[in-house]
Amino acid sequence: MRMSEGVEWAVHSCLILAWVEDRGPVPTARLASRYDLPAPYLNKQLQALGRAGIVTSIPGPKGGFRLARRPERITMMDIVAAIEGPDEAFRCTEIRQRGSAGDITMRALRRPCSVASAMRTAELAWRRALAAQTLADVMTETERQLPEAGDRVRRWFDRS
Amino acid sequence: MRMSEGVEWAVHSCLILAWVEDRGPVPTARLASRYDLPAPYLNKQLQALGRAGIVTSIPGPKGGFRLARRPERITMMDIVAAIEGPDEAFRCTEIRQRGSAGDITMRALRRPCSVASAMRTAELAWRRALAAQTLADVMTETERQLPEAGDRVRRWFDRS
DNA sequence: GTTAGCGTACTCGGATACCGGTTGTCCGAGTGGCAAAGG
């Protein structure tokens, strides 16, 4: 089980956009050059964020991306779901119904598979933990370690 | 992000082995035919369980697999870790150090990346939730829905 | 001097190839059981 690398890119990009705030939209090429990432592929991730309503895109010159809402209203869960998709990691294929085990009483099939339930419980805990952390929380934590982080980003955005 | 299908197979196989208990080892072919799974690939998963110390293998005729310890001592986390490997889903590649963002103060790099920390927190919640559920718990829940589940497995094992 | 029109350059957006990993398969090493032969 492996999370897409695009998630890391997306979160860091959102951090940049959050710190830049209202200074104007940031184009993909700018974000890509900052972290030395392939611009077209990063653009793909940003499009996914756009479809999820996390960022808004402005076309044309002086265009780019900006956050669609305040960092306090964007959770880690939102970003992960936008990139990874809505499907959950464990997908029950109902093997209990297949093969020679398929002749079990039908009424048990009304109830969800116990194995799937156990996995779902764990995954729900994961989702809750992600949803409990907002982009603003990550910003605060980063600035606690490096107080000038926001200023650095804004200076980087202003020059050039 | 998608969990390997082998996890579902492994859990269901462990359930069979738990219900069979001391009646003797169950060969891969028997397990595979029960759920209509490709036997060689299921064998691969069982080998992984063996390396993790969850099941023990007995070679030769009348051989097969059996649980290495009681179901109360086997957690869902053990099985998932055995199949999926020890690596965590989110892998921080430290993009904050790359590109034009690489010129930040070194002391911030002593501390872990805030993004990675947030992800790690969530993943830890997932792992705790998995570790809190034992194989015995899943057995109990299954028998609550279908009380004769254990007897069915044992009868299936005895005949043929 | 002002304004309307046009060209241009820059942006996003979706459609298109490449690659690593999971999935699926195969054959060889090892071992217990069974049967037959000998005492």
Add this chain to the structure above:
DNA sequence: CCTTTGCCACTCGGACAACCGGTATCCGAGTACGCTAAC
């Protein structure tokens, strides 16, 4: 009848291909800016 010995069939174990989703890339549609020229 008991013991021993050889063979065989069945098991696990690791090494070998095939398919698929994520990775990486490209080019086209659209738009705001800036320049030019006419009024």
